[in-house]
Amino acid sequence: MIPVRRLPVLLVPLLLAALVLAGCGGDDGGGGGAAAAPVTGVTQVAAKDNRFTPAAIQVPAGTTVTWTFKDGFVPHDVVADGFTSGEPRRKGTYTHTFDRPGTYPYRCTVHDGMTGRVVVTGS
Numbered sequence: 001m002i003p004v005r006r007l008p009v010l011l012v013p014l015l016l017a018a019l020v021l022a023g024c025g026g027d028d029g030g031g032g033g034a035a036a037a038p039v040t041g042v043t044q045v046a047a048k049d050n051r052f053t054p055a056a057i058q059v060p061a062g063t064t065v066t067w068t069f070k071d072g073f074v075p076h077d078v079v080a081d082g083f084t085s086g087e088p089r090r091k092g093t094y095t096h097t098f099d100r101p102g103t104y105p106y107r108c109t110v111h112d113g114m115t116g117r118v119v120v121t122g123s
C-alpha cells in the first residue's frame with residue numbers, strides 16, 4: 001500500500017503531464033489545430049503568429065471565406081488543391097468562394113505545419 005501522505009507527491013507528475021498536454025493542445029492551433037472540430041459561423045481566417053485562426057472552419061456551400069494577412073514582417077500564403085492566394089504576403093486579404101461541398105485542406109507554403117481546413121457543407 002502507498003502511504004496516504006505520499007499521494008500528493010505522486011500527483012505532481014500527473015498534474016505536470018496534464019499541463020504539458022494542455023499546452024500542446026493550445027500550441028498546435030496552426031498545425032494539429034487544423035484537425036480539430038471546425039468552427040461554424042465564421043468566414044474570416046487570420047494568418048497571424050504563424051498560424052491560421054481558426055485553423056478549421058465549416059461553412060455552407062456558396063460562402064466566401066476571407067483570409068487576412070496580419071503578421072507584419074512575416075509573409076504567408078494560402079495554398080490548396082484548386083486555389084491559391086499567390087505570392088506570400090504580409091498584409092491585405094485573400095478571398096475564395098466555396099461552391100462545392102467537401103473538405104478543403106490548405107497550407108502556408110512558407111511555414112511547415114501552418115495549415116488549415118475549410119469544410120463546406122451542402123447549402
Ligand SMILES: [Cu+2]
Nearest residue numbers: 076108110111
Ligand atoms: Cu505562413
